Amino acid sequence: YPLGIQHKDGHITPVLYNASVYRDEYGKIIGVFAAARDITEIQKAEETIQTLANVVESSEDAIITKSLDGIITSWNKGAEQVYGYSAKEILGKHASIVAPSHLDKETLKLIEEIKHGEKVQRYETLRLRKDGKKIYVSITFSPVFDTNGKLSAVSFISRDITERKKAEEALRNFEIA
Numbered sequence: 001y002p003l004g005i006q007h008k009d010g011h012i013t014p015v016l017y018n019a020s021v022y023r024d025e026y027g028k029i030i031g032v033f034a035a036a037r038d039i040t041e042i043q044k045a046e047e048t049i050q051t052l053a054n055v056v057e058s059s060e061d062a063i064i065t066k067s068l069d070g071i072i073t074s075w076n077k078g079a080e081q082v083y084g085y086s087a088k089e090i091l092g093k094h095a096s097i098v099a100p101s102h103l104d105k106e107t108l109k110l111i112e113e114i115k116h117g118e119k120v121q122r123y124e125t126l127r128l129r130k131d132g133k134k135i136y137v138s139i140t141f142s143p144v145f146d147t148n149g150k151l152s153a154v155s156f157i158s159r160d161i162t163e164r165k166k167a168e169e170a171l172r173n174f175e176i177a
Helices: 040-058 077-083 101-115 162-176
Strands: 002-006 012-023 029-038 062-067 072-075 120-128 134-145 151-160
Touching (some): 012 040, 062 077, 077 151, 101 120, 101 134, 101 151
Antiparallel strands (some): 002 012, 012 029, 120 134, 134 151
Protein backbone atom coordinates (compact mmCIF):
# COMPACT_ATOMS: atom_id res chain seq x y z
CA TYR A 1 0.00 0.00 0.00
CA PRO A 2 1.16 3.57 -0.60
CA LEU A 3 2.55 5.69 2.18
CA GLY A 4 5.10 8.41 2.75
CA ILE A 5 8.40 8.02 4.53
CA GLN A 6 9.61 11.15 6.31
CA HIS A 7 13.34 11.80 6.25
CA LYS A 8 15.39 13.51 8.96
CA ASP A 9 15.37 16.74 6.96
CA GLY A 10 11.55 16.66 6.85
CA HIS A 11 10.92 15.84 3.22
CA ILE A 12 8.63 12.94 2.47
CA THR A 13 9.26 10.26 -0.12
CA PRO A 14 6.20 8.45 -1.50
CA VAL A 15 6.65 4.68 -1.42
CA LEU A 16 4.75 1.48 -2.01
CA TYR A 17 5.10 -0.55 1.15
CA ASN A 18 4.78 -4.30 1.45
CA ALA A 19 5.30 -6.44 4.53
CA SER A 20 5.05 -10.14 5.29
CA VAL A 21 5.12 -11.95 8.62
CA TYR A 22 7.18 -15.12 8.95
CA ARG A 23 5.99 -17.83 11.31
CA ASP A 24 7.54 -21.02 12.51
CA GLU A 25 5.89 -24.41 12.22
CA TYR A 26 3.86 -23.66 15.39
CA GLY A 27 2.49 -20.36 14.07
CA LYS A 28 4.72 -18.20 16.25
CA ILE A 29 5.95 -15.02 14.59
CA ILE A 30 9.69 -15.27 14.06
CA GLY A 31 10.24 -12.33 11.78
CA VAL A 32 8.94 -9.71 9.44
CA PHE A 33 10.06 -8.84 5.96
CA ALA A 34 9.24 -5.31 4.86
CA ALA A 35 10.08 -3.51 1.65
CA ALA A 36 9.42 0.02 0.49
CA ARG A 37 9.84 1.08 -3.12
CA ASP A 38 10.28 4.77 -3.98
CA ILE A 39 7.50 5.77 -6.40
CA THR A 40 8.42 9.44 -6.82
CA GLU A 41 9.15 9.06 -10.55
CA ILE A 42 5.99 7.01 -11.10
CA GLN A 43 3.91 9.72 -9.45
CA LYS A 44 5.58 12.43 -11.56
CA ALA A 45 4.86 10.43 -14.72
CA GLU A 46 1.23 9.94 -13.66
CA GLU A 47 0.89 13.69 -13.03
CA THR A 48 2.32 14.44 -16.49
CA ILE A 49 -0.08 11.98 -18.10
CA GLN A 50 -3.02 13.51 -16.22
CA THR A 51 -1.97 17.03 -17.27
CA LEU A 52 -1.77 15.99 -20.92
CA ALA A 53 -5.13 14.22 -20.67
CA ASN A 54 -6.67 17.41 -19.23
CA VAL A 55 -5.20 19.49 -22.07
CA VAL A 56 -6.57 17.10 -24.71
CA GLU A 57 -10.00 16.92 -23.11
CA SER A 58 -10.35 20.70 -22.71
CA SER A 59 -9.22 21.57 -26.25
CA GLU A 60 -11.76 23.04 -28.64
CA ASP A 61 -9.94 21.27 -31.47
CA ALA A 62 -10.92 17.71 -32.30
CA ILE A 63 -8.16 15.43 -31.00
CA ILE A 64 -8.68 11.89 -32.21
CA THR A 65 -6.63 8.69 -32.27
CA LYS A 66 -7.21 5.86 -34.67
CA SER A 67 -5.60 2.49 -35.11
CA LEU A 68 -3.48 1.83 -38.18
CA ASP A 69 -6.49 0.16 -39.78
CA GLY A 70 -8.59 3.30 -39.23
CA ILE A 71 -10.65 2.39 -36.15
CA ILE A 72 -11.29 5.36 -33.84
CA THR A 73 -9.83 4.67 -30.39
CA SER A 74 -10.04 8.07 -28.70
CA TRP A 75 -12.31 11.07 -29.18
CA ASN A 76 -12.18 14.26 -27.07
CA LYS A 77 -14.87 16.85 -26.26
CA GLY A 78 -13.56 19.06 -29.08
CA ALA A 79 -14.22 16.23 -31.53
CA GLU A 80 -17.77 16.04 -30.22
CA GLN A 81 -18.19 19.76 -30.97
CA VAL A 82 -16.53 19.68 -34.40
CA TYR A 83 -18.13 16.48 -35.73
CA GLY A 84 -21.32 16.17 -33.66
CA TYR A 85 -20.78 12.57 -32.51
CA SER A 86 -20.39 11.69 -28.83
CA ALA A 87 -17.43 9.49 -27.91
CA LYS A 88 -19.87 6.70 -27.05
CA GLU A 89 -21.35 6.84 -30.57
CA ILE A 90 -18.07 6.84 -32.47
CA LEU A 91 -15.45 4.84 -30.56
CA GLY A 92 -14.80 1.56 -32.37
CA LYS A 93 -16.12 2.89 -35.69
CA HIS A 94 -13.99 3.39 -38.80
CA ALA A 95 -12.70 6.95 -39.27
CA SER A 96 -14.20 7.05 -42.75
CA ILE A 97 -17.49 7.89 -41.02
CA VAL A 98 -16.36 11.56 -40.95
CA ALA A 99 -14.97 11.64 -44.50
CA PRO A 100 -17.09 12.30 -47.59
CA SER A 101 -17.13 9.12 -49.69
CA HIS A 102 -15.21 10.76 -52.55
CA LEU A 103 -12.31 11.43 -50.12
CA ASP A 104 -11.93 7.89 -48.68
CA LYS A 105 -8.62 7.30 -50.45
CA GLU A 106 -7.27 10.66 -49.29
CA THR A 107 -7.24 9.57 -45.65
CA LEU A 108 -5.53 6.27 -46.52
CA LYS A 109 -2.86 8.17 -48.47
CA LEU A 110 -2.23 10.48 -45.53
CA ILE A 111 -1.88 7.56 -43.11
CA GLU A 112 0.61 5.94 -45.48
CA GLU A 113 2.65 9.16 -45.42
CA ILE A 114 2.72 9.01 -41.60
CA LYS A 115 3.76 5.34 -41.72
CA HIS A 116 6.71 6.38 -43.90
CA GLY A 117 7.82 9.03 -41.43
CA GLU A 118 6.46 12.04 -43.28
CA LYS A 119 4.80 14.92 -41.48
CA VAL A 120 1.31 16.04 -42.38
CA GLN A 121 0.52 19.45 -40.92
CA ARG A 122 -2.38 21.83 -41.51
CA TYR A 123 -3.81 19.72 -44.32
CA GLU A 124 -7.06 21.35 -45.46
CA THR A 125 -9.91 19.13 -46.59
CA LEU A 126 -13.63 18.43 -46.28
CA ARG A 127 -15.19 16.29 -43.57
CA LEU A 128 -18.71 15.28 -42.58
CA ARG A 129 -20.55 16.06 -39.39
CA LYS A 130 -23.07 13.67 -37.87
CA ASP A 131 -25.89 15.83 -39.25
CA GLY A 132 -24.52 15.34 -42.80
CA LYS A 133 -23.21 18.90 -43.09
CA LYS A 134 -19.86 19.20 -44.90
CA ILE A 135 -17.25 21.26 -43.08
CA TYR A 136 -13.78 22.42 -43.98
CA VAL A 137 -11.08 21.34 -41.55
CA SER A 138 -7.37 21.81 -41.11
CA ILE A 139 -5.82 18.55 -39.90
CA THR A 140 -2.43 17.73 -38.46
CA PHE A 141 -1.59 14.02 -38.39
CA SER A 142 0.96 12.63 -35.92
CA PRO A 143 2.36 9.16 -35.32
CA VAL A 144 1.66 7.37 -32.03
CA PHE A 145 4.37 4.95 -30.92
CA ASP A 146 4.12 2.13 -28.40
CA THR A 147 6.63 1.67 -25.56
CA ASN A 148 8.96 -0.18 -27.94
CA GLY A 149 9.03 2.72 -30.41
CA LYS A 150 6.84 0.91 -32.95
CA LEU A 151 4.15 2.90 -34.78
CA SER A 152 0.88 1.76 -33.22
CA ALA A 153 -1.67 4.42 -34.15
CA VAL A 154 -2.20 7.81 -35.73
CA SER A 155 -3.54 10.85 -33.94
CA PHE A 156 -4.98 13.84 -35.64
CA ILE A 157 -5.91 17.30 -34.52
CA SER A 158 -8.71 18.75 -36.57
CA ARG A 159 -9.88 22.37 -36.54
CA ASP A 160 -13.08 23.55 -38.19
CA ILE A 161 -12.11 26.28 -40.69
CA THR A 162 -15.47 26.49 -42.47
CA GLU A 163 -16.08 30.13 -41.55
CA ARG A 164 -12.60 31.13 -42.72
CA LYS A 165 -13.14 29.33 -46.03
CA LYS A 166 -16.49 31.10 -46.50
CA ALA A 167 -14.84 34.47 -45.80
CA GLU A 168 -12.06 33.70 -48.30
CA GLU A 169 -14.65 32.75 -50.94
CA ALA A 170 -16.64 35.93 -50.28
CA LEU A 171 -13.46 37.99 -50.63
CA ARG A 172 -12.62 36.27 -53.94
CA ASN A 173 -16.14 36.91 -55.22
CA PHE A 174 -15.91 40.55 -54.15
CA GLU A 175 -12.56 40.99 -55.94
CA ILE A 176 -13.99 39.50 -59.16
CA ALA A 177 -17.05 41.76 -59.13
